[in-house]
Structure formats: structure tokens, C-alpha cells
Amino acid sequence: xxxxxxxxxxxxxxxxxxxxxxxxxxxxxxxxxxxxxxxxxxxxxxxxxxxxxxxxxxxxxxxxxxxxxxxxxxxxxxxxxxxxxxxxxxxxxxxxxxxxxxxxxxxxxxxxxxxxxxxxxxxxxxxxxxxxxxxxxxxxxxxxxxxxxxxxxxxxxxxxxxxxxxxxxxxxxxxxxxxxxxxxxxxxxxxxxxxxxxxxxxxxxxxxxxxxxxxxxxxxxxxxxxxxxxxxxxxxxxxxxxxxxxxxxxxxxxxxxxxxxxxxxxxxxxxxxxxxxxxxxxxxxxxxxxxxxxxxxxxxxxxxxxxxxxxxxxxxxxxxxxxxxxxx
Amino acid sequence: xxxxxxxxxxxxxxxxxxxxxxxxxxxxxxxxxxxxxxxxxxxxxxxxxxxxxxxxxxxxxxxxxxxxxxxxxxxxxxxxxxxxxxxxxxxxxxxxxxxxxxxxxxxxxxxxxxxxxxxxxxxxxxxxxxxxxxxxxxxxxxxxxxxxxxxxxxxxxxxxxxxxxxxxxxxxxxxxxxxxxxxxxxxxxxxxxxxxxxxxxxxxxxxxxxxxxxxxxxxxxxxxxxxxxxxxxxxxxxxxxxxxxxxxxxxxxxxxxxxxxxxxxxxxxxxxxxxxxxxxxxxxxxxxxxxxxxxxxxxxxxxxxxxxxxxxxx
Numbered sequence: 001x002x003x004x005x006x007x008x009x010x011x012x013x014x015x016x017x018x019x020x021x022x023x024x025x026x027x028x029x030x031x032x033x034x035x036x037x038x039x040x041x042x043x044x045x046x047x048x049x050x051x052x053x054x055x056x057x058x059x060x061x062x063x064x065x066x067x068x069x070x071x072x073x074x075x076x077x078x079x080x081x082x083x084x085x086x087x088x089x090x091x092x093x094x095x096x097x098x099x100x101x102x103x104x105x106x107x108x109x110x111x112x113x114x115x116x117x118x119x120x121x122x123x124x125x126x127x128x129x130x131x132x133x134x135x136x137x138x139x140x141x142x143x144x145x146x147x148x149x150x151x152x153x154x155x156x157x158x159x160x161x162x163x164x165x166x167x168x169x170x171x172x173x174x175x176x177x178x179x180x181x182x183x184x185x186x187x188x189x190x191x192x193x194x195x196x197x198x199x200x201x202x203x204x205x206x207x208x209x210x211x212x213x214x215x216x217x218x219x220x221x222x223x224x225x226x227x228x229x230x231x232x233x234x235x236x237x238x239x240x241x242x243x244x245x246x247x248x249x250x251x252x253x254x255x256x257x258x259x260x261x262x263x264x265x266x267x268x269x270x271x272x273x274x275x276x277x278x279x280x281x282x283x284x285x286x287x288x289x290x291x292x293x294x295x296x297x298x299x300x301x302x303x304x305x306x307x308x309x310x311x312x313x314x315x316x317x318x319x320x321x322x323x324x325x326x327x328x
Numbered sequence: 329x330x331x332x333x334x335x336x337x338x339x340x341x342x343x344x345x346x347x348x349x350x351x352x353x354x355x356x357x358x359x360x361x362x363x364x365x366x367x368x369x370x371x372x373x374x375x376x377x378x379x380x381x382x383x384x385x386x387x388x389x390x391x392x393x394x395x396x397x398x399x400x401x402x403x404x405x406x407x408x409x410x411x412x413x414x415x416x417x418x419x420x421x422x423x424x425x426x427x428x429x430x431x432x433x434x435x436x437x438x439x440x441x442x443x444x445x446x447x448x449x450x451x452x453x454x455x456x457x458x459x460x461x462x463x464x465x466x467x468x469x470x471x472x473x474x475x476x477x478x479x480x481x482x483x484x485x486x487x488x489x490x491x492x493x494x495x496x497x498x499x500x501x502x503x504x505x506x507x508x509x510x511x512x513x514x515x516x517x518x519x520x521x522x523x524x525x526x527x528x529x530x531x532x533x534x535x536x537x538x539x540x541x542x543x544x545x546x547x548x549x550x551x552x553x554x555x556x557x558x559x560x561x562x563x564x565x566x567x568x569x570x571x572x573x574x575x576x577x578x579x580x581x582x583x584x585x586x587x588x589x590x591x592x593x594x595x596x597x598x599x600x601x602x603x604x605x606x607x608x609x610x611x612x613x614x615x616x617x618x619x620x621x622x623x624x625x626x627x628x629x630x631x632x633x634x635x636x637x638x639x640x641x642x
Contacts, residue, residue: 114470114472114473114495114496115470115472117472118442118446118470118471118472118495119446119448121438121442122439122442122443122446122448122471123448125435125436125438125439125442126439126442126443126448126449126452128613129432129435129436129439129609129613130609131436131439131440131443131448131449131604131606132443132448132449132452132453134605134606134607134609135443135449135604135605135606136449136453137607138593138598138605138606138607139598139605149607149609149612151612151613151614151617152609152612152613152614153613153614153615154431154432154435154613154614154615154616155431155432155435156431156432156435157615174494175491175494175495177494178490178491178493178494179431179435179438179491179494180431274460275460275461276461277455277460282456288448288452289451289452289455289456290448290451290452290455291451291454291455291460291464291465292464293451293464293465293467293468296465296467296468297446297467297468297469297470298467298469298470299470299473300470301467
């Protein structure tokens with residue numbers, strides 16, 4: 001094969017990088033070797049004129065972090081056909097606006113799925129077996145005055161209710177099955193050929209579960225899906241694990257239920273107003289808190305890069321996309 | 329049976345204490361701590377059973393001072409605190425609590441590995457400190473797909489393997505002899521196992537042969553990217569070697585439930601972020617503690633009613 005000379009950026013397909021100014025993923029070199037990357041925050045030109053000048057050539061856009069893709073923003077990109085998201089969640093993208101403009105969207109759930117599932121299971125074991133609390137206890141050298149340290153709760157035999165049985169929810173189910181948990185789920189639609197019990201709504205799922213694991217997308221329908229009613233149905237020994245989005249839960253009511261003992265515990269990776277976390281949770285031993293890092297491993301990031309590049313290359317060569325999100 | 333003397337060696341379960349008090353004439357060794365030898369002399373002839381655990385079992389001295397001892401019913405799976413040779417010599421029965429705690433110990437093992445690799449406890453401290461406002465947390469390490477090595481493929485080791493497989497981990501093991509009926513890769517040499525795996529779980533019984541089975545050679549083989557998870561006994565690991573390896577970065581990290589000199593934990597470890605330390609809680613859940621206690625009671629009742637023991641060791 002002939003040596004490939006480094007192609008001039010102008011010859012490469014154009015990809016617009018849509019991100020908050022402070023948020024960047026370490027994909028720059030990889031992307032620039034294959035695409036002409038337009039990053040408004042790496043140009044001295046003011047954002048609006050940069051965008052207006054390049055708009056006629058922007059067919060593909062890549063989102064990094066929670067930069068909003070609103071209908072108004074889409075109006076500034078008249079030839080846009082593809083949005084490649086580097087996140088699992090698409091709540092920052094106006095999907096109906098994309099649909100009505102014929103813009104196709106891909107996300108990165110499958111790249112993160114194992115890592116997020118690992119985090120969900122890790123948080124659950126930590127809450128039930130008090131691992132972080134015990135680690136604090138040992139490091140604080142607080143030898144017990146009483147001889148016995150508080151007992152935890154057994155994971156095996158627990159009824160786990162998964163909210164959203166997509167790529168992440170499926171990996172959670174696979175893992176927890178091996179621990180002897182029984183799995184049930186709720187989802188927009190019942191999944192065919194899945195061996196788990198289906199509940200049509202989250203309240204019924206909660207009433208029949210000991211643990212709820214939230215793995216679904218944040219949409220208008222799922223906003224505050226888990227509220228006090230659901231938590232009371234889950235019960236005083238129930239545990240909630242949230243690796244989806246903070247606003248899947250009514251956070252004020254979650255804090256009340258935890259502080260008041262209405263539910264047994266929680267493992268949270270996401271919050272309604274990150275990076276702010278309700279301080280009332282800091283003193284609780286039955287809560288484990290994680291800073292939206294469920295997808296945060298080098299392997300996960302590498303997988304996202306591969307998936308992102310895969311989607312872009314498929315688009316520019318008119319081949320089927322790798323992880324297109326269906327517009328339901 | 330209320331006149332049968334049963335000696336409980338230390339506080340281990342209020343539920344078990346109550347159950348024993350209801351059925352037997354219960355002596356609590358810790359209420360008679362000074363001087364122990366005198367207490368044992370006074371009441372020794374009425375004591376027919378000892379209930380011990382992983383802290384205080386039944387050593388040669390205790391056995392010798394209880395002339396009518398018939399049975400040691402251990403509130404534990406491990407037997408390292410019981411002088412089995414002496415019991416055998418004197419025809420004393422021994423029972424333990426296997427199986428009921430297998431799941432909990434395996435769950436904790438996996439939970440510790442996840443906590444170490446994904447830095448769950450460190451993240452929790454980070455959030456609680458309020459530092460997230462100032463910037464994101466650095467990347468952790470992936471757990472799924474890592475190669476897992478297990479020392480001891482008994483009940484607990486097998487339960488760990490089953491769980492790790494659901495995370496797409498490859499499984500290898502070392503034990504006294506190759507196990508039939510498994511597809512896991514066998515290593516007759518533990519250092520070779522350590523060299524070939526990324527997470528090493530200690531899940532075997534503590535015996536003379538397995539004392540300090542995790543020594544400097546094994547730790548170095550596991551290496552700066554390797555993680556050691558000890559849910560066996562503290563004495564499985566050469567603790568000073570472990571501490572220096574962690575401090576020097578020769579070992580990637582560790583999750584520990586047990587220590588050589590409990591309840592003491594090497595303080596040099598307290599500032600490290602690549603370790604998770606828990607205070608011997610492997611079977612400490614509400615459900616399992618009760619199941620273990622019930623098994624102790626059932627074994628004692630069976631013995632004194634001349635029925636077959638449920639979980640005899642000897």
C-alpha cells in the first residue's frame with residue numbers, strides 16, 4: 001500500500017465539535033487524523049461568526065458533555081444530517097426537533113454499558129454491605145465501644161427491579177443474576193424473549209422489588225419518574241441505585257425519604273444539579289455517592305472513541321450507522 | 329437441656345447469645361476475664377460445649393481445662409482457631425457453619441474488587457468533601473473483562489468465579505490439587521497464577537501449608553497493576569511485605585477484610601487511595617448471621633439429643 005501522506009484538513013470530512021467551553025474529551029488527535037474538526041473554542045474567531053461561516057459545510061456534529069442541542073441551534077445548521085453523541089444520555093438533545101429535520105442521532109450507550117453496569121453493581125454491594133462506611137470506620141480508627149459493628153444485608157435473593165432494560169440495564173441484569181438476585185424490569189415496551197418479569201409501570205415494579213436500578217434515558221416521560229409514592233412502595237429496606245440521570249428521581253423527596261428512613265439506602269452516580277449534591281446525604285452511612293463517573297475508565301473512553309469514529313466513518317461513506325438511536 | 333453448660337468464648341451475636349441462654353446454662357467467657365484459668369477451674373466440669381468464632385476458638389489450653397467437653401460448635405466456617413488434633417485425640421466433636429455464608433463472603437470479595445478498581449470509596453469521600461465543585465474525578469480502572477485468579481476453589485472460591493464470569497472475567501485458580509469438572513485454568517504454582525492474573529482472590533482455608541501463602545514473591549508477581557483481595561485469613565498474607573509493596577507501588581492495590589493481628593490494621597495503609605479496608609465483615613449480614621446462629625444451635629441440639637450432626641467437621 002502506498003504511504004498515506006497526511007491529508008490536508010480541508011480534504012477531510014467536516015465534523016463540528018459541540019461542547020461546553022470547559023469540557024473536552026481527549027479525542028483530539030484521533031479525530032483530527034481522520035476528520036476536519038471544527039472546534040469553535042479553539043478558534044480566535046467569535047463563536048457566532050465561526051459557526052455562521054462554517055455552517056454551509058457542517059453535515060455532521062459531535063457532542064461532548066452536556067452542551068445543549070436545541071431547535072434554535074439546529075436552525076443555525078441548515079445542512080446538518082448527523083449528530084454523534086459521546087454520551088449514553090441524549091437528554092441534552094432536542095430529539096423531536098432532530099426528527100422533524102431528518103437529522104439522525106447516535107449515542108454511546110453500548111461503549112459505556114459494561115462500565116456503568118459495573119458501577120451500579122459496585123454501588124449496590126457497597127450500600128448493602130456498608131463497604132464505604134466500613135472503610136471510613138477502619139481508617140478513622142474507631143474501634144467499636146461495643147464489640148459488634150452494624151450488620152449489612154445479604155445481596156443474594158434480593159428482588160432487583162431494573163428501570164430501562166437497554167444496553168446498560170441488560171448488563172446489570174446479567175451481573176446481578178450471578179449473585180442470586182431475581183430480576184424484573186419496566187420499560188416503554190415489554191421485551192420479547194427476555195426471561196425477566198415485566199411490570200408496566202415503575203410503581204408496581206417498586207412494590208415488588210427490594211432494589212431499584214435506574215438505567216433509562218431521561219425524557220419528558222421519565223422526568224421525576226421515581227417520586228415519594230414509588231419510594232414508599234419500595235419500602236423501608238429498599239435500595240435505589242441511580243446510574244441514569246439525576247432528574248429521573250425527585251431529589252428533594254429522595255433526600256426526605258432517606259433522612260426519614262422511608263427507604264433503606266441509595267447509591268447515586270448522578271444528581272439533579274451536578275456537581276451540587278444535597279448536603280443532607282453526607283452524614284448518612286446507608287448512602288454511597290459517586291461523581292457521575294460510572295462511565296469513567298480509560299477502556300470506556302477508548303470504546304467511545306472507537307464507536308464515535310465508527311459512526312462518523314459510516315456516515316461519510318454512506319454505510320449503515322453503528323449505534324443509531326431509533327426515534328420512538 | 330438447661331443444666332448443660334455451654335461456654336461462649338466472646339461476643340459474636342446477640343441473637344445467638346439469647347438462643348443459647350434459653351436452651352442451656354450459658355457461660356460467657358468475657359464476663360470472667362480475670363483470671364480466666366480460675367473461672368474455667370470452677371465451672372469446668374459442667375461445660376460440655378464450646379461455641380467459638382474466628383477471634384477466640386478452642387485451643388489446646390482451653391480443651392485441656394474442660395474435662396467434660398464433648399463438642400466445639402464454631403460460629404464460623406474457618407477452623408484455624410480450633411486445635412483439631414487435640415479434639416480428634418479426645419473424641420471431641422467439631423461443627424462449623426459452611427454454605428450459609430458462602431454467598432456473603434463471595435459478594436464481599438467482588439464488592440471489594442469493584443471498590444478498589446472503580447475507586448468507589450475514594451469517590452464517595454471526594455463527593456462528601458465538596459471537592460466535585462472544583463473539578464471532575466480522575467478516571468478509575470475497568471473491572472469487567474479483567475483476568476481473575478482464585479486461591480482455593482472451594483465453595484467460596486467457586487462462588488467468586490461464578491460472579492466474576494458474569495463480568496466477562498477469565499478465571500484461573502490455584503489449589504492443592506486440580507479440580508475435576510471445571511473449565512478454569514489450573515496453576516500448580518501460585519506465583520505463576522499471580523503473574524498471569526490482574527485480580528487475585530484469597531479464598532482458601534488457613535492451614536500450616538497456606539500460612540503466608542501470599543508472600544513477597546507472589547506479591548511481586550501480581551505486580552504494580554495487580555490487585556489483591558483477601559477474604560480468607562490475615563495470616564494468609566505476609567502483612568509487612570504487603571504493606572511495603574503497597575507503599576512502594578510494587579502492588580497496584582488491595583481490598584482487605586482480614587488482617588494478621590485483628591482488630592489492628594496497619595496504619596501506614598490509611599492514607600492510600602488504592603486500598604479498601606473493612607473490619608472482618610465477610611459474613612456479617614442480618615440474614616447470614618441468623619442462619620449461622622441457627623446452625624450452631626441445631627448442631628448443639630442434635631448432639632445432645634444423640635442425633636446426627638448437621639455440619640460436622642470431626
